[in-house]
Each structure stands twice: as C-alpha cells, then as structure tokens.
Amino acid sequence: MSGPDDATLTIETTLLGRRYGRRWALRDCSLSLPRGHVIGLVGPNGAGKTTLLHIVAGLLEPTTGQVSVFGTRPRDPRALARIGFVAQDKPLYGRFTVADMLRMGGWLNPRWDRASALARLAGLDIPLDQRCGSLSGGQRAQVALAVALGKHPDLLLLDEPVANLDPLARRQFMQMLLEHVAATGMSVVLSSHLLADLEEAWDYLVLLSASRVQLSAPTDELLHEHRMLSGPPSKADAIAAAHSIVQSSINEHQANMLIRARGPIHDPDWSVRPASLQELVLAYMSAPLAGVAPALSLVGSAPEGSR
Amino acid sequence: MFEFQLDPTSGVATYLQLVQQVRQALRIGILRPGDQLPTAREVVAKLAINPNTVLKAYRDLEREQLVVARPGQGTFVSHTLDGPDPATFARFTAQLSRWMSAAQAAGLGPEDIEAIYRTAVRDRFAEGVA
Numbered sequence: 488m489s490g491p492d493d494a495t496l497t498i499e500t501t502l503l504g505r506r507y508g509r510r511w512a513l514r515d516c517s518l519s520l521p522r523g524h525v526i527g528l529v530g531p532n533g534a535g536k537t538t539l540l541h542i543v544a545g546l547l548e549p550t551t552g553q554v555s556v557f558g559t560r561p562r563d564p565r566a567l568a569r570i571g572f573v574a575q576d577k578p579l580y581g582r583f584t585v586a587d588m589l590r591m592g593g594w595l596n597p598r599w600d601r602a603s604a605l606a607r608l609a610g611l612d613i614p615l616d617q618r619c620g621s622l623s624g625g626q627r628a629q630v631a632l633a634v635a636l637g638k639h640p641d642l643l644l645l646d647e648p649v650a651n652l653d654p655l656a657r658r659q660f661m662q663m664l665l666e667h668v669a670a671t672g673m674s675v676v677l678s679s680h681l682l683a684d685l686e687e688a689w690d691y692l693v694l695l696s697a698s699r700v701q702l703s704a705p706t707d708e709l710l711h712e713h714r715m716l717s718g719p720p721s722k723a724d725a726i727a728a729a730h731s732i733v734q735s736s737i738n739e740h741q742a743n744m745l746i747r748a749r750g751p752i753h754d755p756d757w758s759v760r761p762a763s764l765q766e767l768v769l770a771y772m773s774a775p776l777a778g779v780a781p782a783l784s785l786v787g788s789a790p791e792g793s794r
Numbered sequence: 795m796f797e798f799q800l801d802p803t804s805g806v807a808t809y810l811q812l813v814q815q816v817r818q819a820l821r822i823g824i825l826r827p828g829d830q831l832p833t834a835r836e837v838v839a840k841l842a843i844n845p846n847t848v849l850k851a852y853r854d855l856e857r858e859q860l861v862v863a864r865p866g867q868g869t870f871v872s873h874t875l876d877g878p879d880p881a882t883f884a885r886f887t888a889q890l891s892r893w894m895s896a897a898q899a900a901g902l903g904p905e906d907i908e909a910i911y912r913t914a915v916r917d918r919f920a921e922g923v924a
Contacts, residue, residue, distance in 0.1 A: 690846045
C-alpha cells in the first residue's frame, strides 16, 4: 500500500471536499504535507479547518476526493494506531479521575507509554486522583495532551488546542508538545487563530480560506519571499510589474504593499522590511483570491492578480 | 549551561537570534571551546519554539566551524570568536566619522545618514534575501 512518497509525507489529499446539505465545508483541497514538521492550519472561522482535521483523523468521510495518511486511508487500523487527535473541546470523561483516563489510554492503545504520561503530569503538579470534571481549563488541556502523547502517535492533530487557555497554560502546553516533538520527531498539525503566539511553533503553514487551500509552504520560505514595502505611489506600478502584490493600500502620497518578492529591491525610495507571519496571514486572508504563484503550491482555482 | 533568551520585538528571525547569541557569547568569552550547548530538546522545552529552528541555528554554527555535533553526546563549542582587532576597528571608525562630517556639511541629518547606511548594508549583505 505504500506509495513512493510514504516515507516523506504524512498527509496527502486530492481534491478533497465535504458537503453538508448544499454548503461545502471544504472544497478542492489538495495538499502534500511533509513529515517531521509542526504544521499550522490557519484560516477564518468556517474555512474548513475542523472538517479537514476530522477527515484526516478518520472521524468523517469526505464527500469527494481522496485522503491518505502515511500512505493508507485514515480509517485503516494501521493508520489509526499512528494518529492522535485532540478535539477542540478536549473531551475527557468528567467523572473519571486523571488516573482513570490514563488507564483507559492504556487499554485502548497498543503503543501506550504510561511512564512518560505519568512523568508529564507529575511535572505539572496535576493530582492523579482528581476528577477530570473538576480540572481547570489549562489542566484539562494538559491531561488531554498527555493522554494523546502517551499513545505515541506519529501524527498528532490538534484542533484549536490553546484557544481558551491563559498565557501561562498556553506556554506550558506548547512546551510539553514541542519537547515531545524534539524527542521523537512526531509530525503535528495544529489549527489556531492565535497567530502571534504560535508563529514560533510552526515551521509549515497551511492557510484555508473560503473552504479552499490558499497557501501551503514552509514558514521560512514564506518569510523569505514576502516583504512589506512603503514608498512613492508613482513607483507602485514598477513594483507590481516585477513582483507579486498580495495586498496594497495606495493613496496619492504613499503606497504600502505586501509583496511576494521575485528578487531584491534596490530602489532606495522604498523602505523595505520583512513581513511577520501574522502580517502575511492577515494579508492573504483579507485578499482570499490573491494571485499566489505556483511556487507556493497554491491549490484550487484562484484567478491571477486580484488586487 | 548556556541559556538562550528571545527578543520577540527585535524583528530578527528566531534561528538568527540563537546564532547571534552564541557568536556574542563566544566573542566575550561566556562560551569557550569544549563547552556544551543545550540540546534542541532543552531549548524547546524552555522557549516553546519549533525544534527545527534550533537545529537550523546549530547547523549554521557548525558550518561556520564554531561548534561540532558529536552524535549521541551533543553540540560542543570548538572555536572562539575574536572581534576585529582594535587597530582595524579604529581605522574604520575614523573613516566613517570623516564621511559623516562630510555628509553633515552637505546638509544631511541623522535620519538621512541612517537611510543611506541602511540601504548600503541591505544592498551589500541582503543580496538574494530580497
């Protein structure tokens, strides 16, 4: 069953779509996601992030298209054993104690690592005899993550894992997650709205908007290629001719643009600075049809040059 | 053990901040040959950043031959880093100071001078970074 890319890809989808009644929650989604990365899945509400994660986790069947995880269908038991999934509401059984949750994890998962799950919870001072229903939001998230990591997945899917956590709990959650990634090389797909908090954690970004894939690329490639420019409006056309404009705001005195640069900008009339991941994502999100060049593996059918 | 600190307001890419901190520590003698750098796992557990960011920084330092990675043991400092020698430093400082006097005499203010300097640095060193 293993295709040639099985060794390097975690998730591969081809024209994946999911329809609810007459509404498409996800459409024409084609992705080839590499292994060994922490992949950020971003996009506005309703863009299809949760739908995509549920399909990859094997919880939802697509309406159209194909999906494979480690070269097999997600619902194949061989794939399921390797996929961890923490849903947005961090489902734990409220009447179970933390110890019960770990015991259940051990029963349900062939590769269960009880010792490291215990060590993680001990490190966070979470008492094992406490009922999950009485944990704080931060502790719930940490227990859910500890159970998911105890399974030793090769791919962990996290849907908005830190959305409701205070900054300290958020940081502890990410430290626990990333330390496990550093130790094991586990691949992660993590959806979130909190761009500023997570841009250091992601090294690959997938932007879904209007239920389609708008960007899918390593973050250092994105940061390397994009620039914020500010300069004279009279020279805006020259920039547009030489580079791709993602977003621009031009008045009679000034032109501000986020561009995907195709080379250096030498003209000293332009002040040039790197774009942050956050600026980049916001710019693409507010220009959902931005003409993205093929190098950024735009998938879908967005028309060119929609500034 | 050496500890990294991140400056989220610096605008400098995180892997570059890590590289610069090691270089700076070598320059002023906080790190010496034989010292061990924290493992990627230790850095990640503290800073909550992507492990590949740390590995990228360490690869850069290895390419510069400032550190060596010993499989199974860790990453160790192999060289010190000297700044420019004092005479060279003084020579270029004096040249720049003469240039600035000329610029000032021509009516340029500090912001003009900074714009010229920044553009020159960008053209010189950011080639290909675009």
